[in-house]
Amino acid sequence: MSSVEGGEHARSTADAVARRSYGRLVAFLAARTRDVASVEDALAEAFASALQDWPKNGCPANPEGWLLTAARRKLIDFARRRRTGEAAGGELQLIAEELEAAAAAAVASTTHESQIPDQRLALMFACAHPAIEAGVRAPLILQVLLGLDAAMIASAFLTSPAAMGQRLVRAKEKIRKAGIPFRIPEREELPGRLGAVLDAIYAAFSEGWTDSGGTDVARRDLAEEALFLGQLVTQMLPDEPEALGLLALMLYVEARRPARRGARGEYVPLAEQDVSLWNMGMIEAAEGLLLRASPLDSIGRYQIEAALQSAHVARRRKGDANWCSIVQLYDALLALSGSPVVAINRALAIAEVEGAPAALAILQSLAGDERLTQYQPYWAARAELLARTHAHDEARHAYDVAIGLERDPAVRDFLLQRQSALAR
Amino acid sequence: MQYMLLAYVDQNSFAKMTPEDQKQGLAAYQSFMEALHKAGAYQASGRLQPTSTATTVRVSNGKTQVLNGPYTETKEQLGGYFLIEAPDLDAALSWAARCPASHHGTVEVRPIWVM
Numbered sequence: 451m452s453s454v455e456g457g458e459h460a461r462s463t464a465d466a467v468a469r470r471s472y473g474r475l476v477a478f479l480a481a482r483t484r485d486v487a488s489v490e491d492a493l494a495e496a497f498a499s500a501l502q503d504w505p506k507n508g509c510p511a512n513p514e515g516w517l518l519t520a521a522r523r524k525l526i527d528f529a530r531r532r533r534t535g536e537a538a539g540g541e542l543q544l545i546a547e548e549l550e551a552a553a554a555a556a557v558a559s560t561t562h563e564s565q566i567p568d569q570r571l572a573l574m575f576a577c578a579h580p581a582i583e584a585g586v587r588a589p590l591i592l593q594v595l596l597g598l599d600a601a602m603i604a605s606a607f608l609t610s611p612a613a614m615g616q617r618l619v620r621a622k623e624k625i626r627k628a629g630i631p632f633r634i635p636e637r638e639e640l641p642g643r644l645g646a647v648l649d650a651i652y653a654a655f656s657e658g659w660t661d662s663g664g665t666d667v668a669r670r671d672l673a674e675e676a677l678f679l680g681q682l683v684t685q686m687l688p689d690e691p692e693a694l695g696l697l698a699l700m701l702y703v704e705a706r707r708p709a710r711r712g713a714r715g716e717y718v719p720l721a722e723q724d725v726s727l728w729n730m731g732m733i734e735a736a737e738g739l740l741l742r743a744s745p746l747d748s749i750g751r752y753q754i755e756a757a758l759q760s761a762h763v764a765r766r767r768k769g770d771a772n773w774c775s776i777v778q779l780y781d782a783l784l785a786l787s788g789s790p791v792v793a794i795n796r797a798l799a800i801a802e803v804e805g806a807p808a809a810l811a812i813l814q815s816l817a818g819d820e821r822l823t824q825y826q827p828y829w830a831a832r833a834e835l836l837a838r839t840h841a842h843d844e845a846r847h848a849y850d851v852a853i854g855l856e857r858d859p860a861v862r863d864f865l866l867q868r869q870s871a872l873a874r
Numbered sequence: 875m876q877y878m879l880l881a882y883v884d885q886n887s888f889a890k891m892t893p894e895d896q897k898q899g900l901a902a903y904q905s906f907m908e909a910l911h912k913a914g915a916y917q918a919s920g921r922l923q924p925t926s927t928a929t930t931v932r933v934s935n936g937k938t939q940v941l942n943g944p945y946t947e948t949k950e951q952l953g954g955y956f957l958i959e960a961p962d963l964d965a966a967l968s969w970a971a972r973c974p975a976s977h978h979g980t981v982e983v984r985p986i987w988v989m
Contacts, residue, residue: 581967627985628963628983629875629960630962630963
């Protein structure tokens with residue numbers, strides 16, 4: 451093999467290992483030291499060493515084991531450098547021995563990465579710990595488990611890279627200094643703690659979805675990564691109904707991605723989507739997950755939202771619109787969440803059962819909520835319902851506000867079309 | 875790891891309690907300390923006199939300024955502390971939840987800086 455080919459081969463092997471095992475390696479090393487930032491640095495250096503060593507000496511039979519050993523040496527170096535002159539030799543020794551033993555066991559018994567004990571879920575629970583600021587949990591999970599950089603995460607969450615970088619650094623410091631444990635919570639506290647992990651995954655997924663036109667690669671990847679994390683949780687906790695519900699919900703939404711935009715990038719609402727573009731494999735997988743969740747007898751937000759998706763999918767595929775049961779699902783979701791956003795969607799479903807005036811009355815009752823005055827779907831829903839009652843002037847005004855609040859140009863164009871379709 | 879549990883409580887409400895309720899309130903703290911001892915988690919603790927006894931000191935430009943009163947005037951004030959040993963934050967948080975102060979006030983949990 452020429453040195454150029456060797457370099458190529460080394461790079462592609464390292465890339466493959468990074469994709470396959472990055473989170474696993476971080477979790478395994480950080481579970482012992484709780485020092486996530488140092489582990490990330492050590493792994494980055496280990497990958498850099500691999501790109502120098504592998505082209506010369508050939509790719510190792512067990513690249514994960516090689517990287518684990520290299521990263522462990524770097525970690526011990528870091529600790530030594532930090533602690534020179536201090537009487538902390540005992541602790542350093544302990545870290546060294548512990549990492550040594552763990553790595554040796556992992557390397558000896560393995561020919562591939564699956565032998566490294568998988569502590570990614572414990573790492574996710576640390577990242578989504580109640581002691582970590584809620585808004586940084588999803589970014590933290592994306593960075594620590596998937597190795598995404600702060601700049602990419604920042605652009606997905608619409609903040610500056612510097613601010614995002616700082617928040618991530620602070621969160622990692624908190625994990626280390628406050629002694630946040632890496633463990634899966636006990637049975638009795640699991641539901642509450644799992645909720646935070648699921649919320650963080652869903653936040654990543656939703657950010658990935660904001661740009662459904664798929665022009666922004668960073669965001670599209672985020673939805674895929676969230677799906678991967680959702681799958682990981684259901685593999686490790688196969689009997690948690692809400693984890694199954696979340697994965698089902700994400701699959702239903704993802705399945706319709708190809709149909710959400712027309713040939714010229716224009717926005718296509720659910721009612722007008724070309725059903726043949728939907729990914730039926732994903733939809734069937736989602737249905738299967740919901741079926742698995744239902745006998746576990748613990749209903750929650752994600753299962754209900756997934757059930758709503760299922761109802762909408764059935765409505766479009768088979769034409770059997772069961773609006774009464776859709777309203778019932780929204781009732782349950784509203785009782786759980788109390789969210790005004792849910793209340794808007796519920797009003798739209800009620801419009802199908804009781805007519806637009808009833809739905810408008812519900813929207814009117816929500817108008818006092820200040821959060822809604824800047825929420826585009828509230829104004830779009832209002833405009834749509836007003837148009838149905840032929841209150842065209844009011845509808846035109848509501849469309850104006852909705853258009854002014856929307857940041858996605860394709861959705862803006864769609865709303866403009868609806869507005870100009872109003873009879874003068 | 876070592877953690878400090880800082881108990882923030884409304885000191886006036888204790889003064890307004892009946893002697894019977896005060897006795898019960900103190901007994902709850904006694905039991906909490908007993909449990910800390912039994913688990914080997916107890917390191918140190920102390921109850922503070924009310925903020926009416928507080929004095930603050932600040933030295934700037936070589937001048938010592940002594941002021942009557944606490945650092946900040948708030949409804950809930952630092953009323954006491956427990957220094958405990960716990961394996962991780964979760965363990966420290968569950969001690970904080972057992973501390974009577976978390977029921978009639980707020981307990982702040984802070985790790986001790988390791989030098």
